[in-house]
Amino acid sequence: MNVVPTIADVRAAVAGARARGETISFVPTMGALHEGHLSLVDAARRVGGYVVMSIFVNPLQFGPNEDLARYPRDLESDTRRASERGTSLVFAPSVDEIYRRERTIEVRAIRLGEEWEGASRPGHFTGVLTVVAKLFNIVQPDFAVFGQKDLQQAALVQAMARELDLPVEVMVEPTVRDSDGLALSSRNQFLGPADRMAALALPRALMKVRAAHKSGVRGGAELERVAEEVLAAEPGIDLDYLAVVDRRTFKRVKTGGAHAAAIAAVRVGGTRLIDNELLES
16 A cells, blocks of 8 residues: 655556556545445445545634644544555545645535534535645546535535535445444544443434434424433533434434434543434434
């Protein structure tokens, strides 16, 4: 596996792979790799023989009071794990390599990104979409793989590819969870033992919503109350938002139909966590 720092290096490597007749798949990450990221590599390998992973902590998607400075970084460990899983190429650029000039262009979400993460983290999705658009143009993959845990983000990337006619198929793979049910996240390492126990209320609440929906409960407000009761019983949880939405539009629903999802964001101590459950019949 090669590790390269420049756009020119990536383009040369991908051109070589295409000349050999290989399909290109792409897994964008911010590093601090865990099994969730590596499961995306597995999915990428199933659809494309040449797997490119980017490792780039993107400053544009962090707000002024967020955790950019302390976001975990361990390129040596990340590249070893990526290689062991079958990644073909790691693109690990500097900030100057990605943003080499004063920016005059950005990619901004409208309706699909206005609420939930978009409202709680102003500017976040603009940073995500701008860097993903750049990475798609740099790598030019046939397939790109994202995780369901960032459900609204994945929907926006799919919409961007569709509406801007980008020649890439965006795949969304299921959330990977730890043995206790907590969705894997690079930020989980910030949770102390007590916070970790408190954080388990989040997946527990979402699973109760899923169970209620499966049992026949369809009212959006009623489903939300099921989760709210679980979260309210845990004093270590500070709720940011909780909603049952149509995952095609990310608008709250009155009735949880085939496209419904329960989404939530909480703070536990100083750590912000997001999670979701698809409410399929």
